[in-house]
Amino acid sequence: MEEDRPLECGVTIRSSSVSSDPGVSNRDLGHGGGSGSGCGGNATWNRVVIVGGGIAGSLLAKSIQFHADVVLIDQKEYFEIPWATLRSTVEQPVAEKAIFYHTDYLVNGTVITSSAVDVTETEVITADGRHVTYDYLVIATGHTASSPRCKRDMIEKFKEGISVLIIGGGPAGVELASDIASVYPEKKVTLVHSGSRLLGFIGRKAGNKALEWLRSKNVDVLLEQSIDLDTISEADGIYMTSAGEAIAADCYYVCVNRPLGSSWLKKSMVLKDSLDIYGQLKVDGHLRVKGRNNIFAIGDIVDVPERKQGMLAQRHAMVVAKNLKQLMKVSNKEIKLSKYRPSISITMVSLGKKDAVAELPFTTMSGFLPGLIKTRELFLRRTRKLLGVDHHSGFFITSMLPSLHHLKKRLMKIQSEVILFMITGCWYPFLDKRSKDAYCMPHIRPLVRLACGTMAC
Numbered sequence: 001m002e003e004d005r006p007l008e009c010g011v012t013i014r015s016s017s018v019s020s021d022p023g024v025s026n027r028d029l030g031h032g033g034g035s036g037s038g039c040g041g042n043a044t045w046n047r048v049v050i051v052g053g054g055i056a057g058s059l060l061a062k063s064i065q066f067h068a069d070v071v072l073i074d075q076k077e078y079f080e081i082p083w084a085t086l087r088s089t090v091e092q093p094v095a096e097k098a099i100f101y102h103t104d105y106l107v108n109g110t111v112i113t114s115s116a117v118d119v120t121e122t123e124v125i126t127a128d129g130r131h132v133t134y135d136y137l138v139i140a141t142g143h144t145a146s147s148p149r150c151k152r153d154m155i156e157k158f159k160e161g162i163s164v165l166i167i168g169g170g171p172a173g174v175e176l177a178s179d180i181a182s183v184y185p186e187k188k189v190t191l192v193h194s195g196s197r198l199l200g201f202i203g204r205k206a207g208n209k210a211l212e213w214l215r216s217k218n219v220d221v222l223l224e225q226s227i228d229l230d231t232i233s234e235a236d237g238i239y240m241t242s243a244g245e246a247i248a249a250d251c252y253y254v255c256v257n258r259p260l261g262s263s264w265l266k267k268s269m270v271l272k273d274s275l276d277i278y279g280q281l282k283v284d285g286h287l288r289v290k291g292r293n294n295i296f297a298i299g300d301i302v303d304v305p306e307r308k309q310g311m312l313a314q315r316h317a318m319v320v321a322k323n324l325k326q327l328m329k330v331s332n333k334e335i336k337l338s339k340y341r342p343s344i345s346i347t348m349v350s351l352g353k354k355d356a357v358a359e360l361p362f363t364t365m366s367g368f369l370p371g372l373i374k375t376r377e378l379f380l381r382r383t384r385k386l387l388g389v390d391h392h393s394g395f396f397i398t399s400m401l402p403s404l405h406h407l408k409k410r411l412m413k414i415q416s417e418v419i420l421f422m423i424t425g426c427w428y429p430f431l432d433k434r435s436k437d438a439y440c441m442p443h444i445r446p447l448v449r450l451a452c453g454t455m456a457c
Contacts, residue, residue, distance in 0.1 A: 178213065
């Protein structure tokens with residue numbers, strides 16, 4: 001039975017899965033662990049414990065819930081689509097779409113609302129004293145996030161204010177500044193960045209285009225300046241930069257890099273030696289922690305040489321889901337595990353609700369066309385559908401009229417041609433099929449699939 005439930009972050013969402021225990025849903029593991037079955041599960045199943053309920057951990061839990069006894073350990077009782085977090089702090093409708101309960105997608109497993117503090121050869125120990133046994137363990141703790149203030153209060157405070165300070169000129173800071181400038185042009189937005197250019201982790205051209213776009217929307221961008229986060233306070237509404245400049249703002253948002261969520265592993269006798277100097281878990285080609293046969297790691301916490309992106313974290317989850325299913329098969333045959341191949345970097349940063357800047361392997365683009373890929377609902381419907389909490393798909397007309405499915409397929413084909421035209425240049429539509437296939441190398445195809453899938457959701 002569906003009902004409206006308020007989350008601890010102040011957002012009310014509609015949920016059909018209601019847990020009577022805020023610490024555990026579906027099945028109480030008790031302090032001694034145990035390997036009982038999940039809701040509708042099988043007592044002979046292997047237990048898979050997943051630590052971390054971000055995009056990687058949540059997708060993995062959803063994917064294997066009918067193949068294993070799944071236990072998800074997360075500090076929050078809800079999942080929040082990470083790339084929509086900042087926009088959801090200023091737009092209530094986005095928050096309602098971007099946040100939902102873990103139990104909305106994990107209908108055949110257990111959710112423990114706590115944090116992991118240690119891991120042994122057979123158990124995960126939580127902050128509230130639980131000892132959760134495992135057959136397979138997956139670490140998906142990503143980056144740490146400070147406990148957010150109530151989103152509803154933040155939204156109200158933001159709406160009442162007339163000036164906003166954003167600290168950090170990476171993707172998060174640029175996207176938040178552009179969202180506010182687009183939706184609330186009457187507000188004074190100031191962005192402070194310690195680097196010499198925005199989006200310093202990608203090409204200079206992309207950063208310059210983002211800077212040009214922000215300044216065209218009257219965003220005041222201060223480069224090579226910083227604000228002391230240890231002493232920052234909203235008490236008087238005045239913030240001093242390292243250059244001695246005073247900034248008046250009614251509210252502020254911190255959009256700087258967050259530390260990896262691996263500090264708790266540094267005390268673990270089992271995994272402390274598996275961390276590299278950056279705090280990342282060292283994994284093999286199958287995303288298993290090196291030297292461990294039954295412990296995997298996925299998402300931002302792994303040392304895979306690629307940029308940390310939500311789309312890639314989803315790929316990690318799917319590879320590990322396949323490998324776990326293979327390992328848990330009752331068979332004496334030789335097991336062949338799937339390998340994860342690092343992806344070529346494709347970075348897109350939204351600029352408001354219509355534009356974006358994209359750094360592709362061979363060019364940088366900005367404006368409406370890359371905006372078609374990134375900015376349409378921030379992949380919210382696509383992600384909700386992937387996790388099984390939103391069954392809407394396709395264009396509106398085709399979702400209303402299934403008999404027109406062939407029209408949808410035709411439109412999808414046209415869309416793929418448009419995206420390839422955007423990526424490769426004007427000659428692509430005039431190539432024969434063999435030449436097109438030769439040109440569309442594996443590192444281009446994922447972008448085309450992503451673009452078309454996004455437009456169709």
